[in-house]
Amino acid sequence: MGGPRFEPVRAVRAYERVVEQIEEAVESGALTPGERLPSERELMVQFSVGRSTVREALRVLQARGLVRSRPGDPNGAEVLPFSPVVLKKSMTTLARVSELSLGELAQFRMVLDATAVLLAARLRTEEHLAEMAAAVEDMKAAGATGFGAADVAGFGAADTAFHDAVARAGGNKLIQVCTDVVRAVMAGLVEDRLARAPDREALMRRGVAHHEDVIAALRAGDGPLAARLTRQWTYDSYAGHLPADERAALRALLE
Amino acid sequence: MGGPRFEPVRAVRAYERVVEQIEEAVESGALTPGERLPSERELMVQFSVGRSTVREALRVLQARGLVRSRPGDPNGAEVLPFSPVVLKKSMTTLARVSELSLGELAQFRMVLDATAVLLAARLRTEEHLAEMAAAVEDMKAAGATGFGAADVAGFGAADTAFHDAVARAGGNKLIQVCTDVVRAVMAGLVEDRLARAPDREALMRRGVAHHEDVIAALRAGDGPLAARLTRQWTYDSYAGHLPADERAALRALLE
DNA sequence: GTAGCCTACTGGTCAGACCAGTGGACTAGC
DNA sequence: GCTAGTCCACTGGTCTGACCAGTAGGCTAC
Structure with a gap:
């Protein structure tokens, strides 16, 4: 002193x-x-x-x-009421200037999405389940009309609605906002790759099936199963886009 | 159309x-x-x-x-180089106007901290381990000189340094920034409660022991153990400050 | 009763001015 | 030759006053 x-x-x-x-x-x-x-x-x-x-x-x-x-x-x-656009903006900046890799984003999202469903399994109401089911129906509709760019966009919107319902059911607003933001950032990174994927029809079909499995697990109150399904789905969705080391790190988070 | x-x-x-x-x-x-x-x-x-x-x-x-x-x-x-202050600012705003509860913050942090150590167990270098050990030494020093407000602050700073080293070792900049931000927000919520806690001396001692256990697990490359220790520590640190329902939700994340 | 105009506001932009502070060039003194 | 001091060109911070385009609500004429 x-x-x-x-x-x-x-x-x-x-x-x-x-x-x-x-x-x-x-x-x-x-x-x-x-x-x-x-x-x-x-x-x-x-x-x-x-x-x-x-x-x-x-x-x-x-x-x-x-x-x-x-x-x-x-x-x-x-x-204005609080909106996460500023959070999204600064996180997007972080992703751009700090060169956040797709792998880092995938890790973040895998863990938080899994946590959201784990919490949702405890706290979900019938309304939440109905919202999730409605979102899955929208995904089916987007998949049924065709597989053009508009349908891929509609599919993505329904997917976002599904995850938003899950996050709200989980009751953690911070996780809700962060997963939403990261989902948007990741969508910006891979959207064109996904829209041009030759097997996108099969991908969308598997996506629908996955989400239905998650709803079933949530309805049954089986949080650990829902979390496992979610982690596996995230891994399957992004592992193909990652270099070997990041893929290994992501696999390590599967448990 | x-x-x-x-x-x-x-x-x-x-x-x-x-x-x-x-x-x-x-x-x-x-x-x-x-x-x-x-x-x-x-x-x-x-x-x-x-x-x-x-x-x-x-x-x-x-x-x-x-x-x-x-x-x-x-x-x-x-x-300027990117700095997380804007992220921190908007997350603080989110916490204030959206009334983020301590429980939501604790859930978020428990999961991400655990992920960080899990990743760190795979990727840590000797330098990272040395930094963590140095931070723990600082914590000991702050605990040894006394237990006034300044020492509590020093203890907190060393704790932050420890977790920062862990997050950097994990290699995920997004997790690093987010845990740092949430740690700061939470510190703002509970700091006075902690500084006035009559058993803070014992708390600090247990904190040192916990961090040493984590370092040992990381050195051994046992990610799951390190993650388990981290989750348990977060739970023990905050469960006492939470209402019953949030405590139960946090316990559900312990696995 | 309604369509249209009028007007009193609003925010967006510009021009010009002044101030306090900064840092580099220049100069006087050693 | 080197340092200490002065000086000045320039910076950002602030204020004033002005003009424009857009909005909304009241008024008027049909």
Whole structure:
């Protein structure tokens, strides 16, 4: 302990203080989603700063997904409910600049998807099961009409709906958001490969069968079985796209 | 298919196009971390927009963690390496507004930590093991000098260093970042409870023993054992802070 | 009663100005 | 020759004032 510890003085910009105050109001619940902020000209009076300062603050808040502003709107900026788009954005950035490999994404997803179904086996309701069944029906429909690009997209949307229902049934919002984000990132990496796969018809059929097996396991309350099925499915889906070392690592997670 | 599909025309703001171009340059690697952007006045010429537009674009890029600008810097804004602070920020927001419970965080962390050690058992090098051992020594040191608030903080820092080394050994950057973020969020939720715990001395001692067990398992290459130890440790650490239903869900993940 | 216009707002953008801070060039002193 | 100090060109941060296009609600004329 050598005397008083000085901290570097950090110039705190005016717009940062504006951001802080509004952010605090939103996160503390003083401003709820759907409510409106005062107009920029009103805010510049309340904070006694210039309009450019207000605007920069609003830009930051918008980038964080807290508010949205529309030109011409007679009301001010709208407070938004939380949405994972910012999380998705930063995770996509992480994937791009950190060069996340497909294998790392697959590991992450395999583990979290398996956890989601394990939890869902305990907590699922009939409504959840019905939603999953409906999603599987959509997958069948997309598979029945043909196997063009639109159908592959529809199949993917139904698949997402299925996993979303599972994640909600599991009751863990963090897992729900993260698996959703990673699914989107991975879809961006392999979508064209999948759409052009010559055996995509067989793949889709096996996918439907797999999801039905999972629903059956969830209905029976057999979490470990559902988790095993999910892990195996993830492995089967991506192992073919991975180099040998990443494939081995993924296999190690199968248990 | 009913005729051409019209998309809603979205007014694309000028600053958004500026953001896009710079973002693309950064993510594609045309601009590498440490490089400098031109000054705002130079950018406003290159993009032929006003300075406020340039500034709003830079604010957005700064909020996304891509650049940083300092007043008075004769160079322009600096391109930053990826850092998980934005990810952490949005996950913290998720935790606050979505009311993520401690149980959800614990589930997430238990599963990912266990995965990290499982992978680390396969891929760990002697350097990784040495780093982990050093972190454990730091934990011992923090525990030996006393049990004040500063020592608890030091203990936590060493604990973070340990888990960071494990995650790096596992080779999955996504898991590394996510566990780090969640650890920070959870620490914010329970730190005061932990610092005031009357039995924190015993807790810290058991923590040291646990981490040494994990290192031994990793050295032996026994991933499943290391994973089991990790899960159990997470459960023991947080079960006491959870309501009954969340505790039961967490126990279900122990396997 | 309704279609259309009018108007008072909104946010988006620009131009220009000033300030405080930075860092490099330049210079005076040793 | 080298250092300490000054100076200056330039930076980002902020404010002012202005204009435009878009929106919504009220008003008017049919």
